[in-house]
Amino acid sequence: MKARNLMLSLAVFAMGCHGFAADKGDKNLKGEVKLDGSSTVFPIAEAAAEEFQKLYPNVRVTVGLSGTGGGFKKFSTGEIDIANASRKMKPEEAKKAQDNKVEYMELPLASDGISVVVNPANKWATQLTLAQLKEIWQPGSKVQTWKDINPAWPAEKIKLYGPGADSGTFDFFTEHVMGTARLSRNDYVASEDDNVLVTGVTKDKYAMAYFGFAYYEENQKAMNVLALAKDKTAVVPSPKTIEDGSYPLSRPLVVYVNNKAAQQRPEVKAFVSFLLKNAATLSKEVGYVPLKEAVYTDTLKKFEAATGGPAKQTH
Structure with missing residues (x-):
């Protein structure tokens, strides 16, 4: 804490x-x-x-x-x-x-905007589409490594971190990414404490996590945030993009x-x-x-x- x-x-x-x-x-x-x-x-x-x-x-x-x-x-x-x-x-x-x-x-x-983040040593992933995000987090997902998302990326296992089932962040993310609230793969490290997720992604080169924008801002020197594209244009979360709603996961x-x-x-x-x-x-x-x-x-x-x-x- x-x-x-x-x-x-x-x-x-x-x-x-x-x-x-x-x-x-x-x-x-x-x-x-x-x-x-x-x-x-x-x-x-x-x-x-x-x-x-x-x-x-x-x-x-x-x-x-x-x-x-x-x-x-x-x-x-x-x-x-x-x-x-x-x-x-x-x-x-x-x-x-x-x-x-x-x-x-x-x-x-x-x-607020839900931020999708990776370890700062991750130099290959800078943006994802919501379709790719769904592919990663859906139940029964076949995505196990970064290479499964993009053939040019490393064949290293993705370590996933995210909120637990009692979290409003979990509900909002699943509803807006999956199209159905509470629909998610369960083979990830889950916690109601966002700091557990922050620690996980900062210590693992191949990790990915999602949590509120404030926790990204507080720890932005220790992680990279991904731009997300709902259609064609990928948008990074910021006070401006969250306020005007152009960031896909504003809430x-x-x-x-x-x-x-x-x-x-x-x-x-x-x-x-x-x-x-x-x-x-x-x-x-x-x-x-x-x-x-x-x-x-x-x-x-x-x-x-x-x-x-x-x-x-x-x-």
Whole structure:
């Protein structure tokens, strides 16, 4: 977890330098706010939690890391207040929440792009088509070596690294590359911790991995990112190509908030308001792509309207 902790520390330090949106805090506010879910959203949520607790020292904010699917399992039973997600909620997950009478709001935080990376010693592969990526990752794939993709490439076995089945990154990647969510070969090193994947690809000359853009940016000196082509033009992930959607594997990062928790517990409402007010700066500091300012403003207004007005502060 060292790399993630370093990214979080740098984000919090940067936020301290640039400043959060105005919030006087409230030392009288007490309670607990529970979040869980996506490892991709984790750096944003954890940085916000640390700064929020400086302003609201008697509110305890816990941020879990069980993957998007794992977060939704807890959220749909009312076990947590907020689910961090790197994909939209699936129909069956929404039904489970409905069955348990858990009503919620979906709030956008930022954009991200899934990066496909290789070891820096890999000088032969610079780009792939989505069709080639599908050929590599599909169940029963006959691709075992780099030569199986391109006859000019080495006849060396590809060591594959990727997210585990509870990850929103896994769901999004498989849906957009395979055409069917959760359809994937299983003979690869899987982990919900992106740093395990980073370590794997940096230590193996013939490795390939996929994970969120922020983890590539943090480790870009130790790996190469591949350009991806949906049609004819191969595009490298960057803040610009992710924002304009030209990068084929761009995706939304969101939080799901329990309506009842936000409406009845001031500490939950205060944290969500704080998160939305600072999502743009937080996202940028940890390597994601902020949304347009108007999106955050509109989202905050809708959230406040649904929960009885702006979060109150008593001193």
